[in-house]
Amino acid sequence: MKKQDFIRTLSEKVGLSQDVISKVLAWEIELITEVLKTWEEVNITGFGAFRVLQRAPRNGVNPRTGESIKIPAMNSPVFKAWKTLKDAVR
Secondary structure, three states: OHHHHHHHHHHHHHHHOHHHHHHHHHHHHHHHHHHHHOOOEEEEOOOEEEEEEEOOOOEEEEEOOOOEEOOOEEEEEEEEEOHHHHHHHH
C-alpha cells in the first residue's frame, strides 16, 4: 500500500478529508523524527516502538571493486513491532 492509498483508505474509514489526513500524517512523521533526533524513544501502544541505535564503525567491501573500505559509525532509526502487531500479522 502506497502513502496515497493509505491516506485515501483512512479518510474513508474516519470520515475526514484526504487533505486533513495527509496533514496529520505529515505532522506525525515530523514529530517522530524530531523526538528521535533527541535520542528519545517513541512508543505507540499496541503497535511498536521507534528508537535510534548507534552502529559501530566496521570494515566492509566495495562490491564493484572488492576493495576493503571503512564504514564510519552512524546513528540509525529502527522500529520494533510489539507483540500485539506481530500476533495480528501472523
